[in-house]
Structure formats: C-alpha cells, structure tokens
Amino acid sequence: MDELDSAIVALLQADARQSNRDIAGKVGIAPSTCLERIRLLRQRGVIRGYHADIDPTALNRSVEALVSAQVRPLSRAVIDTFQRSLLDLPEVLSVYVTAGSDDFLIHVAVPDIDRLHSFLVDRLAIRKEVVAFRSSVIFRHHRKTVLEPLPASE
Amino acid sequence: MDELDSAIVALLQADARQSNRDIAGKVGIAPSTCLERIRLLRQRGVIRGYHADIDPTALNRSVEALVSAQVRPLSRAVIDTFQRSLLDLPEVLSVYVTAGSDDFLIHVAVPDIDRLHSFLVDRLAIRKEVVAFRSSVIFRHHRKTVLEPLPASE
DNA sequence: CTCGGTGCCGAACAACATTCGGCGCGCAGC
DNA sequence: GCTGCGCGCCGAATGTTGTTCGGCACCGAG
Known part of the structure; x- marks a missing residue:
C-alpha cells in the first residue's frame, strides 16, 4: 500500500x-x-467491490430515516438473528451494531411517511426482543465519496 | 424507468x-x-456515480463511530456551516441532518480510540454551536449493496 | 392508410483489457 | 566490488470491448 x-x-x-x-x-x-x-x-481485500450510486427517489424511496433500537437479552444469538432479519427487509439500507445507549442503528428508505410508520409498527414493534426504539427522519445526507488514508499521527 | x-x-x-x-x-x-x-x-440522475468500496482498515481507519450532536441556535446558517465544516474534516465519512432529539448524526472513521477521543474533544467540543453530543462506537456494519425499487403498495 | 417519432438492432472502427517475454534495478552473498 | 537472483515495471501483440451510426420495425396520430 x-x-x-x-x-x-x-x-x-x-x-x-x-x-x-x-x-x-x-x-x-x-x-x-x-x-x-x-x-x-x-x-488483498483493499478494494471490496464497485457499486453504482443510485438516487433513492428513482427507486420510490423519498423518505429516509435512522431508527435506533434496543434489544434484550443482549446475547450473540439475539443480535445475530435480529441483524440478519433486518437486512432481509426491503426497507432497510444498512444496519449498524453499536456500543452506547442503543444497540442497533437502522438506516431505512421508504416511499412516504406512512410506509415509515408501518415499518416501525409492523416490522419492528412486533419483535419481542425489541424493548425500545426511536426514529429520526433524515432531512439531508451528505456522504464523502473519496476516503483518503489517515496519517499515522501529527 | x-x-x-x-x-x-x-x-x-x-x-x-x-x-x-x-x-x-x-x-x-x-x-x-x-x-x-x-x-x-x-x-436523468438516476445513476449518480460509480464508486469503489474500500476496506477502511487499509486506509488506517480501524475504529468507526456514530456521533450524534445537537446545535443551537437551530438556524439555517448554523446548520449549513456546521455541516460543511464537518465534511472538511478527514475523520468524517458522512453527515446526516435529522429530525428528532438530535440534529446531526456524524459517521466517523479513525485509526484508534485515542483519535476518536481527540476528534470529539478537539474538533467537536470546541465549536460554540454544539450544545451536546454523544458517540457510539460501531461494532459491526452491514450495508446492502443492491437496492431494489419498492413496490407502490400491497 | 400514411406519416412522424421512438427505440432497437447490427456492423464497423477505434479504444481497451489482458497476457507475456524481457529488461532494469536493488539487494544478498561472496 | 562483482555476480546472481527476485521483484516490479514496461511495451508489443491479440482478442475483447466501447461507441457511433444508418436503417428497420413498431406505434400512435391524423
């Protein structure tokens, strides 16, 4: 490198x-x-793949949100199956497993607010391992396309 | 389409x-x-670009975190300049402007925990508009590469 | 029925990916 | 200092691909 x-x-x-x-x-x-x-x-795995960046609006996904969730018990089995089943849902773009007050952060994209609501109620709230969740609608999102290597120190 | x-x-x-x-x-x-x-x-803007997906470890960024921040006053000027200055920082991958209890969610990637700490202290906490922030280290992250169009309804 | 527009095809040519033999540089051993 | 080895780079050659363009078929309007 x-x-x-x-x-x-x-x-x-x-x-x-x-x-x-x-x-x-x-x-x-x-x-x-x-x-x-x-x-x-x-x-070497430095380049993991090449992907087209698509406008979510064109895929009928005008509303994006970040949903944080807490699950209990916090066991490996629960975390793994919950993560997997999230990724099976078409509304979900991305799943983060995090430390801190929340265990998961879920990036979702849906056609409208109604579909966000039904995602929360019908997909998330049903699951018994989910003890709490909180969602934030995304107004804007800016992602860096080129990521430079960070210097060792200064 | x-x-x-x-x-x-x-x-x-x-x-x-x-x-x-x-x-x-x-x-x-x-x-x-x-x-x-x-x-x-x-x-038509459906395809926004084509980007290689790079392993952050190879770019000396083994530690990733999500930092939520609140800024005041919540004016357009403050939001815009804060967002822009975040994107100028090399540690920052992505910035979400959200509704809800937090105003910003910042995805950062750094070499180690020390650099995360110095990011929070030296880059974020100095800014007068930032009235609160909270950071969560990311244990795992899975992102869908292929995003299908969502059906209108069912 | 005719006309115009739209979108698809296939051939032709230029540009490109990919392979491979060979060359030069730097390093280790002598 | 010399020799030999290995690594990485180059450039030519070949098959593959991108890209353009003329023409054809379909469809809808008049």
Missing part, C-alpha cells in the same frame, strides 16, 4: 467506471502495471 | 465495473441499446 496504490484507490473511489488506461495515465504508470496493481488490491 | 432500467441499475449496483456487453447480455438487449439506456439513466 504505497503512494501509487493510494492514488489508484482514490481514483477508483471517485469514478469506478473509468478505464484502466485512464487510471494508469493519471498516476503515471503503464496500463499493464496498473492492471496488476488493481488486481492485487482486490485480492 | 421500466423493468429493463431496473435490471440494469441492479446489475450496476452489484458490480459497477462489469462490461456493458455483459450487462446487455444479462438483461437480453443489444450492447448499443444498453449503452444508450445507461447514458440516459446517468443523464
């Missing part, structure tokens, strides 16, 4: 569909070398 | 770097037609 790898990774984060030749040209190496570098980055 | 577009979008979400020919073959249309469809999807 030298400077060249970082540069390649940054370029692929910015635009994963640009050609290998373009990347090679921008970082200043031969296309064949660049291809080999990218192959190794994937193999 | 018909069935064909949905299929293309699903394929590009799963793997943004597969060839146009492959996508065309899988959805059952000619490569030239597929290319035109993808071009239109980008133009």
Whole structure:
C-alpha cells in the first residue's frame, strides 16, 4: 500500500467506471502495471467491490430515516438473528451494531411517511426482543465519496 | 424507468465495473441499446456515480463511530456551516441532518480510540454551536449493496 | 392508410483489457 | 566490488470491448 496504490484507490473511489488506461495515465504508470496493481488490491481485500450510486427517489424511496433500537437479552444469538432479519427487509439500507445507549442503528428508505410508520409498527414493534426504539427522519445526507488514508499521527 | 432500467441499475449496483456487453447480455438487449439506456439513466440522475468500496482498515481507519450532536441556535446558517465544516474534516465519512432529539448524526472513521477521543474533544467540543453530543462506537456494519425499487403498495 | 417519432438492432472502427517475454534495478552473498 | 537472483515495471501483440451510426420495425396520430 504505497503512494501509487493510494492514488489508484482514490481514483477508483471517485469514478469506478473509468478505464484502466485512464487510471494508469493519471498516476503515471503503464496500463499493464496498473492492471496488476488493481488486481492485487482486490485480492488483498483493499478494494471490496464497485457499486453504482443510485438516487433513492428513482427507486420510490423519498423518505429516509435512522431508527435506533434496543434489544434484550443482549446475547450473540439475539443480535445475530435480529441483524440478519433486518437486512432481509426491503426497507432497510444498512444496519449498524453499536456500543452506547442503543444497540442497533437502522438506516431505512421508504416511499412516504406512512410506509415509515408501518415499518416501525409492523416490522419492528412486533419483535419481542425489541424493548425500545426511536426514529429520526433524515432531512439531508451528505456522504464523502473519496476516503483518503489517515496519517499515522501529527 | 421500466423493468429493463431496473435490471440494469441492479446489475450496476452489484458490480459497477462489469462490461456493458455483459450487462446487455444479462438483461437480453443489444450492447448499443444498453449503452444508450445507461447514458440516459446517468443523464436523468438516476445513476449518480460509480464508486469503489474500500476496506477502511487499509486506509488506517480501524475504529468507526456514530456521533450524534445537537446545535443551537437551530438556524439555517448554523446548520449549513456546521455541516460543511464537518465534511472538511478527514475523520468524517458522512453527515446526516435529522429530525428528532438530535440534529446531526456524524459517521466517523479513525485509526484508534485515542483519535476518536481527540476528534470529539478537539474538533467537536470546541465549536460554540454544539450544545451536546454523544458517540457510539460501531461494532459491526452491514450495508446492502443492491437496492431494489419498492413496490407502490400491497 | 400514411406519416412522424421512438427505440432497437447490427456492423464497423477505434479504444481497451489482458497476457507475456524481457529488461532494469536493488539487494544478498561472496 | 562483482555476480546472481527476485521483484516490479514496461511495451508489443491479440482478442475483447466501447461507441457511433444508418436503417428497420413498431406505434400512435391524423
């Protein structure tokens, strides 16, 4: 993971569909070398995949919310099955298992407020392991597309 | 946004770097037609971009946390400048502006717990508009890569 | 029935990915 | 200091792909 790898990774984060030749040209190496570098980055697990970023509105998901939930008992079995069943729900985008006052944070995207309400009532509140939850509608969301490596210290 | 577009979008979400020919073959249309469809999807803003998914560990960010924050006064000016300055910080991955008991949720990734602490103390607590914050370390995080369109109703 | 528009196809050409042999650099052993 | 080895890079060659464009078929309006 030298400077060249970082540069390649940054370029692929910015635009994963640009050609290998373009990347090679921008970082200043031969296309064949660049291809080999990218192959190794994937193999080492540095690059986990390439995904298109889609506007949720186009997928009939205009309302997004963050739902924090507490489950009891806080056993591995309960956590694992709860997490899995959340990811099976179409409304759920992402699940965080956290320390602190809440155990889960669930990112959901639904067509409208009604569907958010039915998600909370019909999907979450039914589950016996869920002892509490609280939801926050998202007004805005800004996500960094390119993540740079952090320096060791200063 | 018909069935064909949905299929293309699903394929590009799963793997943004597969060839146009492959996508065309899988959805059952000619490569030239597929290319035109993808071009239109980008133009309409359905596809917002293509990004490589990178392992945070490789970028020296082994510790992730969610930090919720309250700011006062809750004016547009304060919200906007606070959001922008958060996104300028290298530790920050993502910023949510939310309704509910908290105004912001900040996703951060840092090398270790010490750097999380210094982020909270040196970056967040200094700001006069921040009246409260609370942070949760993330144990696990699972994000859906492919987001299907939600049906209108049932 | 005719006309115009829209969306799809397939061929053609330029650009690209991918492989592979070889070269040069740096390091270890002598 | 010299020799040999290994690693990583390069560039040419080949098959594959992106991209453009002319034409065709379908559909709806008049």
